[in-house]
Amino acid sequence: MASHYDVLGIGNAIVDVIFAASDEFLLEHTIAKSVMTLIDEFRAARLVDAAQNATQSSGGSAANTMAGLASFGAHGCFVGKVKKDRLGREFAEDLKRIGVQFDTRMAAQGPSTACCIIAVTPDGHRSMNTYLGACRELTPDDINSAQVGAASVLYVEGYMWDDEHSKAAIRKAIAAAKGAGRKVAFTLSDPFCVGRYRDEFLALMKGDIDILFANEEEAKALFEVENFAPALEAARAWDGLAVITRSEKGCVVADPSGAVHMQPAEPVAKLLDTTGAGDQFAAGFLYGLSKERSLTMCARLGSIAAAEVISHYGARPEQSLKALAAKAGL
Amino acid sequence: MASHYDVLGIGNAIVDVIFAASDEFLLEHTIAKSVMTLIDEFRAARLVDAAQNATQSSGGSAANTMAGLASFGAHGCFVGKVKKDRLGREFAEDLKRIGVQFDTRMAAQGPSTACCIIAVTPDGHRSMNTYLGACRELTPDDINSAQVGAASVLYVEGYMWDDEHSKAAIRKAIAAAKGAGRKVAFTLSDPFCVGRYRDEFLALMKGDIDILFANEEEAKALFEVENFAPALEAARAWDGLAVITRSEKGCVVADPSGAVHMQPAEPVAKLLDTTGAGDQFAAGFLYGLSKERSLTMCARLGSIAAAEVISHYGARPEQSLKALAAKAGL
Numbered sequence: 001m002a003s004h005y006d007v008l009g010i011g012n013a014i015v016d017v018i019f020a021a022s023d024e025f026l027l028e029h030t031i032a033k034s035v036m037t038l039i040d041e042f043r044a045a046r047l048v049d050a051a052q053n054a055t056q057s058s059g060g061s062a063a064n065t066m067a068g069l070a071s072f073g074a075h076g077c078f079v080g081k082v083k084k085d086r087l088g089r090e091f092a093e094d095l096k097r098i099g100v101q102f103d104t105r106m107a108a109q110g111p112s113t114a115c116c117i118i119a120v121t122p123d124g125h126r127s128m129n130t131y132l133g134a135c136r137e138l139t140p141d142d143i144n145s146a147q148v149g150a151a152s153v154l155y156v157e158g159y160m161w162d163d164e165h166s167k168a169a170i171r172k173a174i175a176a177a178k179g180a181g182r183k184v185a186f187t188l189s190d191p192f193c194v195g196r197y198r199d200e201f202l203a204l205m206k207g208d209i210d211i212l213f214a215n216e217e218e219a220k221a222l223f224e225v226e227n228f229a230p231a232l233e234a235a236r237a238w239d240g241l242a243v244i245t246r247s248e249k250g251c252v253v254a255d256p257s258g259a260v261h262m263q264p265a266e267p268v269a270k271l272l273d274t275t276g277a278g279d280q281f282a283a284g285f286l287y288g289l290s291k292e293r294s295l296t297m298c299a300r301l302g303s304i305a306a307a308e309v310i311s312h313y314g315a316r317p318e319q320s321l322k323a324l325a326a327k328a329g330l
Numbered sequence: 331m332a333s334h335y336d337v338l339g340i341g342n343a344i345v346d347v348i349f350a351a352s353d354e355f356l357l358e359h360t361i362a363k364s365v366m367t368l369i370d371e372f373r374a375a376r377l378v379d380a381a382q383n384a385t386q387s388s389g390g391s392a393a394n395t396m397a398g399l400a401s402f403g404a405h406g407c408f409v410g411k412v413k414k415d416r417l418g419r420e421f422a423e424d425l426k427r428i429g430v431q432f433d434t435r436m437a438a439q440g441p442s443t444a445c446c447i448i449a450v451t452p453d454g455h456r457s458m459n460t461y462l463g464a465c466r467e468l469t470p471d472d473i474n475s476a477q478v479g480a481a482s483v484l485y486v487e488g489y490m491w492d493d494e495h496s497k498a499a500i501r502k503a504i505a506a507a508k509g510a511g512r513k514v515a516f517t518l519s520d521p522f523c524v525g526r527y528r529d530e531f532l533a534l535m536k537g538d539i540d541i542l543f544a545n546e547e548e549a550k551a552l553f554e555v556e557n558f559a560p561a562l563e564a565a566r567a568w569d570g571l572a573v574i575t576r577s578e579k580g581c582v583v584a585d586p587s588g589a590v591h592m593q594p595a596e597p598v599a600k601l602l603d604t605t606g607a608g609d610q611f612a613a614g615f616l617y618g619l620s621k622e623r624s625l626t627m628c629a630r631l632g633s634i635a636a637a638e639v640i641s642h643y644g645a646r647p648e649q650s651l652k653a654l655a656a657k658a659g660l
Contacts, residue, residue: 140501143505145506145507145508145509146508149508173505175473175478175502175503175505175509176505176510177509178475178476178509179478179479179505179506179507179509179510180510181510
């Protein structure tokens with residue numbers, strides 16, 4: 001069966017509220033730096049009140065990756081749950097505007113559309129506080145197996161494990177992808193998320209996951225080691241394709257045979273906000289895979305996309321990634 | 331992707347203990363006539379003790395259908411759980427001997443291989459008492475999504491709903507089949523089984539099931555009507571292919587457009603034991619579908635297979651169904 005999509009992504013459908021903050025602000029509001037923390041509706045409202053000069057934009061890890069893929073010119077579909085409220089409608093419109101198919105039924109009632117309050121400190125680090133809201137309403141009924149089977153790659157974020165219904169939906173999607181002989185790509189999302197679900201993620205890596213995206217901290221958390229070297233050794237021993245990003249140190253790719261490719265980071269004139277760096281790296285890498293490029297080329301495409309997104313506020317590309325890739329001769 | 335199997339069947343892996351009994355025996359042992367009742371290990375042992383001149387053979391509804399398909403010459407695979415005990419090994423050997431692929435991991439511990447104690451009364455009716463045993467150990471991990479996706483048709487028995495793990499395994503298999511663009515066939519199994527899970531079966535029929543097998547009693551139970559006519563009307567209104575068997579009255583097929591085909595039953599010299607009649611009808615019908623025969627031809631193939639199996643004790647064909655079909659000019 002021919003594939004209709006290069007990638008079908010499933011993730012939490014979240015609207016980002018981004019603002020510049022000092023390290024003192026993080027301390028004052030007990031925000032854990034550089035990671036994602038789940039918060040309730042009450043705390044979300046308090047943080048939104050405290051955020052000065054915040055800008056709002058559609059986000060969510062896998063949704064950001066789908067946006068990046070669309071910017072490269074890939075054909076993608078996103079599955080995630082918003083409520084039929086103002087934020088939810090904007091989220092849906094944003095995806096459609098950039099050419100990502102999105103037809104998950106919006107929740108008519110229940111919790112409001114999810115938001116992520118992101119404090120960006122002067123060092124460019126982003127500290128995320130997520131109220132999952134309507135995301136928790138995603139169930140297996142929202143997964144159209146035939147649609148999943150029609151995508152060359154299924155891309156899933158580890159954050160989905162924070163909810164039982166979402167997890168069941170992902171398991172259904174993985175079965176649909178595997179049934180159709182497709183590849184399953186998975187991003188570990190966050191070191192704390194890995195800490196919460198390490199055993200389940202390791203179990204998924206035995207047969208369900210073909211391509212794993214992780215940053216260095218997530219890889220160390222996954223394999224329960226303190227340094228990068230043993231994390232890389234563990235990734236090499238795994239029989240899938242492991243893609244580990246290391247911020248300014250570039251990325252390391254371990255292929256199923258255990259061969260390792262290292263790629264330096266793309267130079268960035270000014271690092272402003274790392275939000276979306278991992279999401280966009282995955283977009284570039286997956287775009288390269290969809291075009292059957294070499295792993296080295298996939299890593300370069302990922303680096304170019306990540307460099308673009310950290311040069312400005314916000315988690316989705318502002319320039320055409322397709323044009324940037326062409327400019328780089330890729 | 332080319333299909334490797336005509337049909338992959340998933341069902342309870344059961345060894346049958348069949349014996350001739352009087353209606354008085356049924357009354358004395360409080361056995362419900364002509365249906366399937368779930369029993370525990372203790373009652374199973376008591377009934378086996380009471381059964382005179384019993385013969386033992388591999389059974390299980392979907393497994394019987396796979397045996398019938400193999401007898402027609404189709405390429406099939408069965409998924410079901412036995413324990414690694416004497417009965418379990420025999421069950422596995424029986425399937426392999428007749429050419430049905432069977433590689434579900436046998437349980438090393440836990441309950442013993444399932445058995446079904448079948449009392450056949452002089453009118454040919456079979457009253458079944460099932461101890462599920464090891465069947466309950468089938469979990470989603472036993473489903474190989476790629477293997478399911480490699481079969482043109484996934485065939486599932488309603489009996490699987492009697493266990494939560496089995497049900498989850500089936501949902502995974504359905505996602506894999508749908509992801510690969512395959513057809514899903516489902517047999518309602520038993521009117522009491524329909525009574526237990528009516529709402530879930532009706533929900534499955536909205537999108538998950540393409541082909542439904544039922545006998546008249548099961549169809550009436552499903553649609554909660556007392557006569558055949560309204561059951562047929564409800565089946566016609568459904569957007570799948572409904573195949574309803576009516577014992578000596580033949581079968582009625584309602585296609586997705588609502589068109590109805592009726593097929594008389596194949597004449598039988600002597601009705602001895604109806605065990606497996608529905609299973610073998612499904613085998614013939616699915617064999618016809620796999621060869622892209624007309625629905626009328628599929629129904630005839632089903633009738634020929636059912637006629638063979640009710641002419642002797644036991645739920646699997648004793649003659650070559652391929653030869654019988656050839657003899658009938660099909």
